[in-house]
Amino acid sequence: MKRDLVIIGGGPAGLAAAIAAYDKGVRDILVVERESRPGGILKQCIHNGFGLTRFKESMTGPEYAQRFIDEAEKRKIEILTDTFVTRLTDKKEVTCMNERGIFTIQARAVILAMGCRERSKGALNIAGTRPAGLFSAGTAQKYVNLYGMLPGKRVVILGSGDIGLIMARRMTLEGAKVLCVCEIRPHSSGLRRNIAQCLDDFGIPLYLQHTIVEIRGKERVEGVVVAAVDKDKRPIAGTEKVFECDTVLFSVGLIPENELTKGAGIPLDGRTKGCTVDGDRETQAEGIFACGNVLHVHDLVDFVSEEAEIAGSAAAEYLFGGERQKRLIPVQAGQNVSYVLPQRLDAASESPQKLYFRVTGAIKNAVVRVEGGDGVREWKKIAVAPGEMEHITLPPAYFREAEGLCVSVLAQEA
Amino acid sequence: MYDVAVIGAGVVGAFCARELKKYDLDVVVAESADDVAAGASRANSGIVHAGFDAPAGSLKAKFNLEGNRLMEEVCRELGVKFYRNGSLVLAGKGQEEQLRALFERGIQNGVTGLRIVGREELAAMEPNVAEGAQSALYAPTGGIVCPYGLTIAAMGNAMDNGAALECGFKAVSAERCKGGWTLHAASGKTLSARIVINCAGYGSEQVAALFGDSSFRIGARKGEYMLLDRSCGGFVRHTMFSLPTAAGKGVLLTPTADGNVLVGPTSVEQAEYDTSVRREGFDDIRAKACLLMKDIPFSQTITSFAGVRAYSDRHDFIVEWSAACEGLFHVAGIESPGLTSAPALGAYAAKQVAEKLGAGKNSTFDPVRRPQHWFRSLTDEEKNEVIARRPEYGKIVCRCEEVTLGEIVDAMRTNPPARTLDGIKLRTRAGMGRCQSGFCQPGVFDILRSEYGLQADEVTKNGGKSFVIAGGEL
Ligand SMILES: Cc1cc2nc3c(=O)[nH]c(=O)nc-3n(C[C@H](O)[C@H](O)[C@H](O)COP(=O)(O)OP(=O)(O)OC[C@H]3O[C@@H](n4cnc5c(N)ncnc54)[C@H](O)[C@@H]3O)c2cc1C
Numbered sequence A: 001m002k003r004d005l006v007i008i009g010g011g012p013a014g015l016a017a018a019i020a021a022y023d024k025g026v027r028d029i030l031v032v033e034r035e036s037r038p039g040g041i042l043k044q045c046i047h048n049g050f051g052l053t054r055f056k057e058s059m060t061g062p063e064y065a066q067r068f069i070d071e072a073e074k075r076k077i078e079i080l081t082d083t084f085v086t087r088l089t090d091k092k093e094v095t096c097m098n099e100r101g102i103f104t105i106q107a108r109a110v111i112l113a114m115g116c117r118e119r120s121k122g123a124l125n126i127a128g129t130r131p132a133g134l135f136s137a138g139t140a141q142k143y144v145n146l147y148g149m150l151p152g153k154r155v156v157i158l159g160s161g162d163i164g165l166i167m168a169r170r171m172t173l174e175g176a177k178v179l180c181v182c183e184i185r186p187h188s189s190g191l192r193r194n195i196a197q198c199l200d201d202f203g204i205p206l207y208l209q210h211t212i213v214e215i216r217g218k219e220r221v222e223g224v225v226v227a228a229v230d231k232d233k234r235p236i237a238g239t240e241k242v243f244e245c246d247t248v249l250f251s252v253g254l255i256p257e258n259e260l261t262k263g264a265g266i267p268l269d270g271r272t273k274g275c276t277v278d279g280d281r282e283t284q285a286e287g288i289f290a291c292g293n294v295l296h297v298h299d300l301v302d303f304v305s306e307e308a309e310i311a312g313s314a315a316a317e318y319l320f321g322g323e324r325q326k327r328l329i330p331v332q333a334g335q336n337v338s339y340v341l342p343q344r345l346d347a348a349s350e351s352p353q354k355l356y357f358r359v360t361g362a363i364k365n366a367v368v369r370v371e372g373g374d375g376v377r378e379w380k381k382i383a384v385a386p387g388e389m390e391h392i393t394l395p396p397a398y399f400r401e402a403e404g405l406c407v408s409v410l411a412q413e414a
Numbered sequence B: 001m002y003d004v005a006v007i008g009a010g011v012v013g014a015f016c017a018r019e020l021k022k023y024d025l026d027v028v029v030a031e032s033a034d035d036v037a038a039g040a041s042r043a044n045s046g047i048v049h050a051g052f053d054a055p056a057g058s059l060k061a062k063f064n065l066e067g068n069r070l071m072e073e074v075c076r077e078l079g080v081k082f083y084r085n086g087s088l089v090l091a092g093k094g095q096e097e098q099l100r101a102l103f104e105r106g107i108q109n110g111v112t113g114l115r116i117v118g119r120e121e122l123a124a125m126e127p128n129v130a131e132g133a134q135s136a137l138y139a140p141t142g143g144i145v146c147p148y149g150l151t152i153a154a155m156g157n158a159m160d161n162g163a164a165l166e167c168g169f170k171a172v173s174a175e176r177c178k179g180g181w182t183l184h185a186a187s188g189k190t191l192s193a194r195i196v197i198n199c200a201g202y203g204s205e206q207v208a209a210l211f212g213d214s215s216f217r218i219g220a221r222k223g224e225y226m227l228l229d230r231s232c233g234g235f236v237r238h239t240m241f242s243l244p245t246a247a248g249k250g251v252l253l254t255p256t257a258d259g260n261v262l263v264g265p266t267s268v269e270q271a272e273y274d275t276s277v278r279r280e281g282f283d284d285i286r287a288k289a290c291l292l293m294k295d296i297p298f299s300q301t302i303t304s305f306a307g308v309r310a311y312s313d314r315h316d317f318i319v320e321w322s323a324a325c326e327g328l329f330h331v332a333g334i335e336s337p338g339l340t341s342a343p344a345l346g347a348y349a350a351k352q353v354a355e356k357l358g359a360g361k362n363s364t365f366d367p368v369r370r371p372q373h374w375f376r377s378l379t380d381e382e383k384n385e386v387i388a389r390r391p392e393y394g395k396i397v398c399r400c401e402e403v404t405l406g407e408i409v410d411a412m413r414t415n416p417p418a419r420t421l422d423g424i425k426l427r428t429r430a431g432m433g434r435c436q437s438g439f440c441q442p443g444v445f446d447i448l449r450s451e452y453g454l455q456a457d458e459v460t461k462n463g464g465k466s467f468v469i470a471g472g473e474l
């Protein structure tokens, strides 16, 4: 089987990429989705707050997804659901499996939009027992929102990622008692608005620099021991507190789902755990693009859609014009910056380039500094935090002659 | 009345049952947990030991060698993956003599192929070996097997041949009845048999006591492990040991039969059976493992767990008729190398019992079971043939391990049937991958509900009161 464009994943990224590619003239598009319905993780995010940036209105996750599903339907874009992509090669062969069998599609271009998965509790090496009642926050979200079941009644949440925060509120509203949220770092990894609306409004304490050091219970969770940690994240003896609970939720990070990518031998960035891409979101394998949470973890779906449109349009351009002549220069993460995306930029590009980045720690009155192009550029930000992705836009004149750029964030001198 | 009741469905009880079914005997296995492989047989190193370590002349040495010899054929019959990946015992500077002594003991025990390799050969065999390792004892007959996979398969094969399994049967008393014994369970159930075999692992001292036999004590020694993702699969090929000490074989590092890397176990004396893991345990594992290999990818840890060694005060296996009580046979105190020895222990115990009862051979016994994970070993064309007949084999439920709905359904309809999330996990690997069931758990939960007609609050992780949903339906 041959297709022009195969998109792996029918979440917001895959859908937006498909729509963008269609609007640029591509007609032979196939979106492959392993679940029964498109929409990705948004299907279970029934809270609102989606679309504020893009549509200037607050929607629920399913509502946001539906807009894109409707647009895709309008264009009669084919979405193959209940179909799992099991293999990908750098020659753009996509092997799928569903109830009709296993088949391989030879694509002319591929967009990776597989999203991310939650980091598991197993990776944390917490002492104690392994009873029932330990859930990743997203799994608990699925039970509550899609199954209509409450995993437990007394809850401790480890990690202050957005899903954990959202679930603190959700489970409280459904009648559970959320005792606390523990975060090992000195700052939350979630959005500020989520801390205010999901914890503060419900009087749920957030213990920063605290972690769970032991899980207790034989068959079902009976409690956890929480302790303060020092600056090296080591528990401080004597600070232990016992919380009696029947449930522990883990919201300890998201990891781009790149097993297919690894299988295809496409290089990944050690920090983002996604591909290294250029401004077109093209990976180091020609004609294979990536966008959304599979590329780097986003906090807002609005940026996912935007990124997917870049990838979709670029894939269309590639399909019509072949690989463009690019002069790729590296973009580096400087002081206080954990990563910048894209990692490489086409200095020959005629259009402005947007750089997305995250900081390593919270800074008030920050200055974003870009060097390496035509002089030094600076932007002021009132506050930056690791939980919130930032971006700046560079005009072509700035990088035309550059050999490499570096983005850093500094505290503004008083 | 059964001919034989086996107490305990660990690997030893499972092989006793399977071997007993080679004779014309009615067999039941009584297990206190809600599934097989609930004790030490679930959480251990999974090594098929070569046999150089056990004291010469001990039962451990005898059954280890015999079990190692049998393992290949047994695994072929039962369709369980078994690899002779070979073992390496590392020695640093100044430890040559100890290594030599181990080599001699191995020769004495009858281990074949043993050889001492120098640093250069060692580094070629294991590029990531620690710098401090100067030489090693190489035992090519050492192997790896999935311990719960082996237990499930042995029990399944026994059941396919007519053995009965009573899960949730915790034997709490035994009384003489006409021609044998009646066992009473905590649940109130009873069953009677002419002969009882005590394979209750850590519980075997208590089980003996039910019969008035107090001839041995069982102690508990915990061993903690860290398990690394399959992406680290190429990191190590052989099973890497340090030199054994009085405390045991120490921390080892090995590939598992399913392609992960396993590091551990620690050794912690305990007052009672307890499988919790400790923070100090992790530190201990890391520190000791670094003496085996360099740059161990601990960041790829996907889970940690502990198993409990049930050792006897005789410091050897107890494989004998009870002296205190007629009709009771012990296969107790089976600590390491008990997994390796299980096929041989089962064969020996079955022979003793069959002789006692004057049982003949069972001419209809079929030793073959459909291979575990048979579907994933097929080619794409073969898979397509299966999917054409059974479309549920085309639906992936667990994304990390790519387990299909068909495999999960089969795990509930094949002996011994899975009834819990962990039961499905042990049989199919659904939930055993890098996301540790975050993705597939709700799906498996649904499948269990529909297969067994369960309410939401009836599905358990591993039986008992380990309910998944504790807050009810909304
Ligand atoms: C639990 C959770 C809560 C969130 N809450 C918010 C919020 O409150 N507000 C907000 O703005 N953003 C939120 N986000 C972020 C936002 O929803 C995500 O950034 C967005 O959904 C990412 O879109 P995506 O398409 O990249 O990934 P996903 O939505 O994860 O979609 C990926 C799709 O790919 C499919 N797929 C993956 N692998 C394969 C394969 N091998 N074969 C076939 N199909 C495959 C998956 O089934 C899935 O449908 C949340 C994210 C998560 C994970």
Ligand SMILES: Cc1cc2nc3c(=O)[nH]c(=O)nc-3n(C[C@H](O)[C@H](O)[C@H](O)COP(=O)(O)OP(=O)(O)OC[C@H]3O[C@@H](n4cnc5c(N)ncnc54)[C@H](O)[C@@H]3O)c2cc1C
Pocket (backbone or CB within 6 Å): B007, B008, B009, B010, B011, B012, B013, B014, B030, B031, B032, B033, B036, B037, B038, B039, B040, B041, B042, B043, B044, B045, B046, B047, B048, B049, B169, B170, B171, B172, B199, B200, B201, B202, B203, B204, B206, B207, B222, B223, B224, B265, B307, B308, B309, B310, B334, B335, B336, B337, B338, B339, B340, B341
């Ligand atoms: C940390 C560790 C590492 C090991 N590594 C290896 C290795 O690499 N190689 C090797 O060969 N061996 C190894 N072993 C040893 C091996 O795991 C054991 O010897 C073997 O699993 C023992 O099997 P079993 O059937 O005797 O006991 P178990 O598997 O413990 O089974 C006993 C069963 O009896 C049941 N039971 C108890 N009391 C009652 C009762 N009253 N009524 C009904 N049922 C009851 C229990 O629920 C349990 O299921 C290791 C052991 C440990 C703990």
